[in-house]
Amino acid sequence: MNRDYAKQMDKNDTLSKYKAEFYLPEHLYYEANGLGPMSRRSEETLKRVTEEWKNYLVAGWFCGKIPWFYYPERIAAMENGLAGAREKELVIAGGTTTNIHCLISAFYRPEGEKTKIICDHQIFCSDRYALEAQIRLKGYDPKKELVLSGGSAPLINEDLIIKEMDEKTALVFLPSVVHSTGQLLDIERLTAEAAKRGITIGFDLSHSMGVVPHRLHDWGADFGVWCNYKYLNGGLGCPATIFIHEKNFNLSPAMTGWHGYRKDKQFQKLPYFEAEAGAGGWQHGSPLILNIAPLEGALDMILEAGIDAVRKKSLAMTDYFISLVDERLSIYGVKLLTPREAHKRGGHVTILHTASDEISEFLDSGSVLTDRLKVAVRMKMQGNTKTSMENQIRISFSPLFMSYEDVWQTAENLCQLLMP
Ligand SMILES: Cc1ncc(COP(=O)(O)O)c(C=O)c1O
Incomplete structure (x- = not known):
């Protein structure tokens, strides 16, 4: 050819x-899988938000085109179709690694013999550091509890991962696309196999979001996280997205902060925590509005395409x-x-x-x-x-x-x- x-x-x-x-x-x-470039639409939305800051100052929380108070949820909702997520299942907050810590701290609940986490042997270094730290924080030894599964060949053998899912498995955490090899895992199958065994399963979708379609809700993945600066072209420093499946809305986030508070009462600054329903409850401090702004324009283009x-x-x-x-x-x-x-x-x-x-x-x-x-x-x-x-x-x-x-x-x- x-x-x-x-x-x-x-x-x-x-x-x-x-x-x-x-x-x-x-x-x-060639770095769309590392850092996507800036587009004119991103530049425009960033300019608009900086103008809002200039003109409205603190009033920007509740005025402007998209008030900042709702910005992380509203921009995340633009990703619903890309992720196959339902209303309130997504929010933009934190960084990918920080969010992995937050998610694992709540979804990893070792008990009795059920203590191990299965990941893949090609796991991205930062994901591994976070998993190991979370295992340690729960009082266990990552050398014993973190299983690097999938065989010894560079390409991951999903059958081996499924075989590894046993009564001792507390959690499975896998990539959608493996950063090193470009292999796309079968999320639907892996999720179904985990569900059959009553095992919680989450995904790092950093290398697929924006270039591969997903149906996270229908597949039943418990949770997910991804960078917005790769194929989604949100720019470096753009916060990441958190996916919480509707079936897990009753799970309390382990790392709480006032921007995860019930939206109708957040500014009452009450001395006890009540999470906003859905992924919104997983936010912590003030949203990084200026860093999210370029993503708004970038998503507009992807959705149009x-x-x-x-x-x-x-x-x-x-x-x-x-x-x-x-x-x-x-x-x-x-x-x-x-x-x-x-x-x-x-x-x-x-x-x-x-x-x-x-x-x-x-x-x-x-x-x-x-x-x-x-x-x-x-x-x-x-x-x-x-x-x-x-x-x-x-x-x-x-x-x-x-x-x-x-x-x-x-x-x-x-x-x-x-x-x-
Ligand atoms: C698969 C994967 N997970 C996590 C990260 C880390 O993301 P961050 O630096 O935004 O925490 C990266 C960064 O490239 C990545 O490729």
Whole structure:
């Protein structure tokens, strides 16, 4: 599939118009799974909220386009369709890691023999630190209670995770898309298996939200959390989203604060805590209004584009890149790590190569071909030819600001770097 194929695909691409709405560097940008770029719509909503601050000061809590008092719930509700959440199941608050602490502190209730937490062996470092800390805070030893499940191969074997769910399991906490490999787990199946055994299950959806559709409510996941600065383009410092399934609305948050108080009585500042019903009750202190503001514009664009169209294009782009790896890059030692099956893939593709550091540097800095990089790549290729897990290169193709021709260009640039 050559460049003409890419051009034809771009001609028929209904999402191509969104690229012009982003502030992008001159070179191709592959970090939608790390930090999405700023769009003009985000800039506008941020400007509007700063104007409200300028003009209304503290009165901004209850006036302006969306009063700040309701802002975390109102912007979170814009994500209902992306998450498959019902009214009041989402709120925007805290950071991803902080929220994992808050959620685990309430949902992890070890009792008797039921003490272990199952996670995956590829778990993101910060999630692991939080789980270990929470186990310690409950008086247990993380070395005994945290089970890194899923087998020894880089791709997670979900059957092994299900096998591990036994009477000693208090909680399962998994990613939707695995950050390292790009593997999309079957949330529906894992949730159903946990429910069959009466086990609580939650997900870190940071690498799927905004690029993969979800039905969290219908699937019955107990809770979830995700970053808003990756595919959702909310900007660094944008607070994260918390999902609490309606069936868990009666569970008291363990880490309480006055912004989680019943909304009708919050400003009475009473000496006892009464949580707002739903995810809203999981807030703590004053919401980070200025940091949420860019997300409002970013979500407006994603909702207009439609998550199904975004997923369709994302899969077509990653499919195309995989075919280019097979046709053009495999002869230079590039291997695919991400699953080939579309339903097992998120928005990024992970490839393996012995010169992974040099390739990542090349892609990150705009694919500028230098003698130094070519020599370094040659030396690596002549040395150790094994491609281990350390030799990963993660490439994210954003459906909103990348074209099929960008995918072709990526493979072309890599060929130029790798060919003798
Ligand atoms: C899967 C996953 N979980 C958690 C985090 C940490 O997020 P934060 O720094 O917002 O706490 C990240 C950050 O990249 C991530 O990729």
